[in-house]
Amino acid sequence: xxxxxxxxxxxxxxxxxxxxxxxxxxxxxxxxxxxxxxxxxxxxxxxxxxxxxxxxxxxxxxxxxxxxxxxxxxxxxxxxxxxxxxxxxxxxxxxxxxxxxxxxxxxxxxxxxxxxxxxxxxxxxxxxxxxxxxxxxxxxxxxxxxxxxxxxxxxxxxxxxxxxxxxxxxxxxxxxxxxxxxxxxxxxxxxxxxxxxxxxxxxxxxxxxxxxxxxxxxxxxxxxxxxxxxxxxxxxxxxxxxxxxxxxxxxxx
Amino acid sequence: xxxxxxxxxxxxxxxxxxxxxxxxxxxxxxxxxxxxxxxxxxxxxxxxxxxxxxxxxxxxxxxxxxxxxxxxxxxxxxxxxxxxxxxxxxxxxxxxxxxxxxxxxxxxxxxxxxxxxxxxxxxxxxxxxxxxxxxxxxxxxxxxxxxxxxxxxxxxxxxxxxxxxxxxxxxxxxxxxxxxxxxxxxxxxxxxxxxxxxxxxxxxxxxxxxxxxxxxxxxxxxxxxxxxxxxxxxxxxxxxxxxxxxxxxxxxxxxxxxxxxxxxxxxxxxxxxxxxxxxxxxxxxxxx
Amino acid sequence: xxxxxxxxxxxxxxxxxxxxxxxxxxxxxxxxxxxxxxxxxxxxxxxxxxxxxxxxxxxxxxxxxxxxxxxxxxxxxxxxxxxxxxxxxxxxxxxxxxxxxxxxxxxxxxxxxxxxxxxxxxxxxxxxxxxxxxxxxxxxxxxxxxxxxxxxxxxxxxxxxxxxxxxxxxxxxxxxxxxxxxxxxxxxxxxxxxxxxxxxxxxxxxxxxxxxxxxxxxxxxxxxxxxxxxxxxxxxxxxxxxxxxxxxxxxxx
Numbered sequence: 001x002x003x004x005x006x007x008x009x010x011x012x013x014x015x016x017x018x019x020x021x022x023x024x025x026x027x028x029x030x031x032x033x034x035x036x037x038x039x040x041x042x043x044x045x046x047x048x049x050x051x052x053x054x055x056x057x058x059x060x061x062x063x064x065x066x067x068x069x070x071x072x073x074x075x076x077x078x079x080x081x082x083x084x085x086x087x088x089x090x091x092x093x094x095x096x097x098x099x100x101x102x103x104x105x106x107x108x109x110x111x112x113x114x115x116x117x118x119x120x121x122x123x124x125x126x127x128x129x130x131x132x133x134x135x136x137x138x139x140x141x142x143x144x145x146x147x148x149x150x151x152x153x154x155x156x157x158x159x160x161x162x163x164x165x166x167x168x169x170x171x172x173x174x175x176x177x178x179x180x181x182x183x184x185x186x187x188x189x190x191x192x193x194x195x196x197x198x199x200x201x202x203x204x205x206x207x208x209x210x211x212x213x214x215x216x217x218x219x220x221x222x223x224x225x226x227x228x229x230x231x232x233x234x235x236x237x238x239x240x241x242x243x244x245x246x247x248x249x250x251x252x253x
Numbered sequence: 254x255x256x257x258x259x260x261x262x263x264x265x266x267x268x269x270x271x272x273x274x275x276x277x278x279x280x281x282x283x284x285x286x287x288x289x290x291x292x293x294x295x296x297x298x299x300x301x302x303x304x305x306x307x308x309x310x311x312x313x314x315x316x317x318x319x320x321x322x323x324x325x326x327x328x329x330x331x332x333x334x335x336x337x338x339x340x341x342x343x344x345x346x347x348x349x350x351x352x353x354x355x356x357x358x359x360x361x362x363x364x365x366x367x368x369x370x371x372x373x374x375x376x377x378x379x380x381x382x383x384x385x386x387x388x389x390x391x392x393x394x395x396x397x398x399x400x401x402x403x404x405x406x407x408x409x410x411x412x413x414x415x416x417x418x419x420x421x422x423x424x425x426x427x428x429x430x431x432x433x434x435x436x437x438x439x440x441x442x443x444x445x446x447x448x449x450x451x452x453x454x455x456x457x458x459x460x461x462x463x464x465x466x467x468x469x470x471x472x473x474x475x476x477x478x479x480x481x482x483x484x485x486x487x488x489x490x491x492x493x494x495x496x497x498x499x500x501x502x503x504x505x506x507x508x509x510x511x512x513x514x515x516x517x518x519x520x521x522x523x524x525x526x527x528x529x530x531x532x533x534x535x536x537x538x539x540x541x
Numbered sequence: 542x543x544x545x546x547x548x549x550x551x552x553x554x555x556x557x558x559x560x561x562x563x564x565x566x567x568x569x570x571x572x573x574x575x576x577x578x579x580x581x582x583x584x585x586x587x588x589x590x591x592x593x594x595x596x597x598x599x600x601x602x603x604x605x606x607x608x609x610x611x612x613x614x615x616x617x618x619x620x621x622x623x624x625x626x627x628x629x630x631x632x633x634x635x636x637x638x639x640x641x642x643x644x645x646x647x648x649x650x651x652x653x654x655x656x657x658x659x660x661x662x663x664x665x666x667x668x669x670x671x672x673x674x675x676x677x678x679x680x681x682x683x684x685x686x687x688x689x690x691x692x693x694x695x696x697x698x699x700x701x702x703x704x705x706x707x708x709x710x711x712x713x714x715x716x717x718x719x720x721x722x723x724x725x726x727x728x729x730x731x732x733x734x735x736x737x738x739x740x741x742x743x744x745x746x747x748x749x750x751x752x753x754x755x756x757x758x759x760x761x762x763x764x765x766x767x768x769x770x771x772x773x774x775x776x777x778x779x780x781x782x783x784x785x786x787x788x789x790x791x792x793x794x
Contacts, residue, residue: 019634038656095548096555106724106777108731110739111747111769114754114762118576190644197646202739202751209646216652216740228649235644236637243640333697351700358698362691367791368713377709381700411792 016240040225049226065207068124069196072131076192077185080136084143084184085169088177094144101144105137109195113202127199127207134195135188142184146177179249186242193235276306277433277465278330283339284490285325298490300325302339305484305493307433307467312459314468314476316522317486318530323469326491327437330467331358343433354381357426361438365410365421372397372406378425396424399458416447420454427458434459436468440475448472449507452479456506473526477518478510485525488532495525578759587764596749596765603734603746604772606662610669610730615723617670618677623707625678626685642675648736655741665742669733676725684718685711717791720784727776731769 024042031041040048052058083101087094113130120126150173158172174181200209208227215223284301300322307313317323328334329341332352343353352358357378365374375393384392397403400420410418419439426434436455440448456479459466470476476483477499485495499518501509509515560580566572567579578586590596625632647668654664688711696706712719738747746765753762 015630015634016637019637022634034653034657038653092544092548095544096551100552100556102781103774103777106728107770107773108728108735110732110736111750111766113739114750115577115766117754186640187643190641193644194646198648198736201646201648212646212649213740216649219652221652224649224652228646231649232641232645236641239641239644240637243637331698333694352698358694360691360694362689364689364691364695366692366695366710366713368716368787378699380705409790409792411790 036221038221040221044222045225045229048222049229052223052226052230061207061211064124065196065200065209068127068200068207069131069193071124072128072196073135073189073192075128075132076135076139076188079132080139080184080188081143081181083136083140084181085147085173087140088144088147089165089169089173094148098141098144101137101141105141109133110198110202113199116199117203122203122205124204126203127196127209130199130203131192131196134198135192138191139184139188142187143177143181146180146184147173149180150176179246182242182246182249186239186246189242190235190239197231277309277344278305278307278467279340279342280305280329281340283329283336283341285322285329285334286337300329300489300491301336303491303493307465309432310463310465311481312456312466312468312479313482313484314470314480315484315486316470316473316476316526317491318488318526318532318534319471321486321488321529322491323471323486324437326486327358327435327467327469330433331356331435333358355429355432356435357429357431357433358435358437359419359422359426359439361441363410363415363418363422363442365418365425367410370407370409371402371413371421374410374421375402375424375428378428382429392428392430396427399427399461400424400454416443416451419443419451423455423458427462430462431464433465433467434462436466438470439468441471448475449478449510453506455479460503473519473522474510474515477515477522478505478507483518483522485522486529488529494529495521497521575757575759578763583763583767586760587767590761590764591768596746596761599745599749600768602662602744603731603738606666606745607669607727607730607734610666610673610733611723611726613666613670614673614677614726614730618674618722618726619681619712619719621674622678622681622685623711625682626711632682639675639679647672647733648740651737651740660741660743665734665737665745668737669730672733673726673729676729677719677722680718680722680725681715684715687718688714717784717787720780720787724777724780724784727780728773731773735769 027042031039087097109130112133113126116126116129120129154172154176155168158168163171197207197209197212200207201213204210208231211223212227214220215227280303282301283303285299286296287299289295289297303326315323315326325334329336330343330348332348332350335350341348343356346353365371366377369377372393375396376389379389379392394403397406400423402417402420402424405413405417410421413421419442423439439455440451443451452475455466455468466479468476468479480499481501483497483499484493485497486492487494497518500514563572563577564580567574567577567582625635650671651664651668654667658664658667692710692714693706696710701709734745735747735750738745739751742748746769750762750765753759753765
């Protein structure tokens with residue numbers, strides 16, 4: 001960890017390039033092995049992706065997914081942080097509720113989609129809810145652990161300085177727990193994204209997830225490949241960035 | 254704790270050398286260099302050259318400033334790392350990156366396995382030794398008794414104090430009936446009183462087993478109290494700059510810290526070490 | 542009463558209150574019957590369903606496939622993690638993949654897997670194992686990273702072979718973390734199997750749930766969802782108990 005992160009970002013970039021090259025080679029090889037029935041080569045996929053990006057019918061779907069994901073992420077972060085801080089500073093509340101959160105984290109939430117559909121109907125609300133329930137629990141759990149792990153001497157220092165709850169959170173708990181909280185946000189980001197997409201696949205008639213589900217039904221390999229490529233690209237670069245920021249935070253801590 | 258002085262005669266340091274056994278461990282022209290991790294890749298001369306013979310059955314302690322390569326020296330004898338130059342032999346056979354049979358090691362850090370009971374931890378030491386079940390039981394019971402762990406046999410390490418856990422590690426070494434015991438600052442993590450008592454126990458089992466003991470420590474008083482001979486190491490690259498014979502009788506115990514000679518020995522050790530320790534903490538040399 | 546016990550009582554009270562509240566809302570008609578059955582009804586339906594036996598085949602199929610996916614993920618994940626633990630550069634390269642992994646809609650690869658393996662159980666098990674394996678790898682690595690160096694030195698001093706070192710020192714030492722991975726793997730195996738059954742399948746609980754959903758057959762849908770949740774919570778509780786025993790033995794709570 002130290003050798004790569006402090007050894008300069010050069011090594012990191014080199015490693016990332018190697019990884020991308022490796023994935024492309026594997027993809028190409030797999031595409032040749034499997035054949036046209038189920039896969040496209042990287043080049044074909046990128047060409048089709050470019051076409052997709054220039055077709056006007058694609059953008060409303062992207063915008064829909066973007067909006068749903070943004071909303072779900074916002075909700076997950078706000079609610080997750082609130083729960084995490086509340087339980088983090090209140091020992092008894094966390095004793096009562098943490099096992100519940102852990103249990104909720106470990107249930108296969110995908111089975112809940114019909115219930116959400118019945119509750120929210122076939123629209124943006126259902127998939128926002130689906131995204132939020134995926135993302136909120138890891139954010140809450142990571143924040144809770146982060147706040148509880150803040151070195152007691154920091155809190156004592158805050159006390160003797162006479163800080164109130166608000167100043168204690170903003171001045172001491174948040175900065176001290178930031179690296180770990182950020183890890184939670186990173187995990188929450190990924191899970192909210194997958195939750196939103198799954199929501200769209202099963203519970204929507206618009207958005208990238210819906211397009212993907214439709215393409216799976218119609219066995220439209222071009223669209224499946226292009227959408228998967230786009231999503232991996234987005235998720236990969238976003239989580240790469242978050243991972244980079246996260247490591248910087250840990251270095252400072 | 255277990256050792257009680259049996260002799261009433263006053264302890265005075267005599268210059269009679271300990272039993273002149275053949276050299277059991279011998280280091281000849283030993284150097285250790287390693288490459289500093291990271292991109293610079295510079296070579297660091299950690300240790301040496303060192304020439305040293307350990308006599309069979311003696312208690313030899315090494316003291317030195319922090320970072321001088323004391324632990325590296327022990328790792329070379331334990332076969333945990335290999336010398337860059339020179340030869341390390343145990344009972345005439347070279348040590349090749351593998352611990353020889355008949356050698357036991359106890360580390361500073363708690364090395365008890367937290368998922369095994371005390372008894373299972375001790376039995377773990379016998380994995381590399383082929384003996385019949387009866388002998389196995391005898392040795393385990395013996396080690397438990399010798400370290401005062403019999404009533405804790407079925408406890409887990411987490412239920413024990415730091416000193417007790419360190420006894421588990423010593424017992425795990427004892428079951429192999431080693432002829433050479435390497436102790437790498439085994440009491441470094443314990444409080445002063447516990448260290449004195451553990452020192453008595455080590456002396457006691459040194460007498461009972463007849464094994465050679467090679468102790469690495471940063472504590473001058475510990476070395477002065479326990480050892481027959483004390484090697485003083487310089488700052489990095491660590492070399493032996495002095496060897497002090499304590500001349501203690503074999504049946505000594507921690508009460509020798511009251512002796513005048515004890516003060517004389519620690520004072521001599523500190524004279525040799527002071528300048529080296531200054532170097533180690535980055536201060537320029539100061540004439541005492 | 543110890544604080545722990547008091548917390549547990551509060552937790553039970555809260556859960557009972559939540560279910561009771563739901564019951565009241567359903568019975569009073571604030572939640573209509575088409576959206577949700579009252580909880581007592583769901584439980585009765587579940588009992589009737591299990592006693593009737595008409596869905597036992599579907600239930601057995603899903604649970605069997607999930608169990609297979611889980612076992613594959615555990616064996617492959619732990620072995621691969623031990624390998625990665627030694628291959629530092631490969632691990633540095635794959636780190637971003639692990640960080641992104643759960644943001645990728647793995648189900649997009651389901652059509653490809655169907656082409657590769659046919660429309661049997663294999664592609665479903667594959668998806669379940671693929672989803673679960675990374676949770677096992679990441680957590681196992683986390684555990685392996687925390688093995689005190691002195692324990693590995695002790696292994697060498699005791700002349701253990703590489704195999705024995707892994708078997709007798711590394712894996713037992715990392716066991717609590719591996720169990721954390723196992724808990725997530727249970728959920729991910731179920732998600733993989735049930736999600737795949739939602740998308741395209743001819744049987745299994747996922748298929749039955751979506752079939753019931755489309756036919757407004759709440760008497761079948763809710764009990765099946767409840768059953769999946771119960772199974773995953775039960776397995777997780779068992780694993781958590783085991784984890785607790787291991788942690789207590791090590792003096793950690």
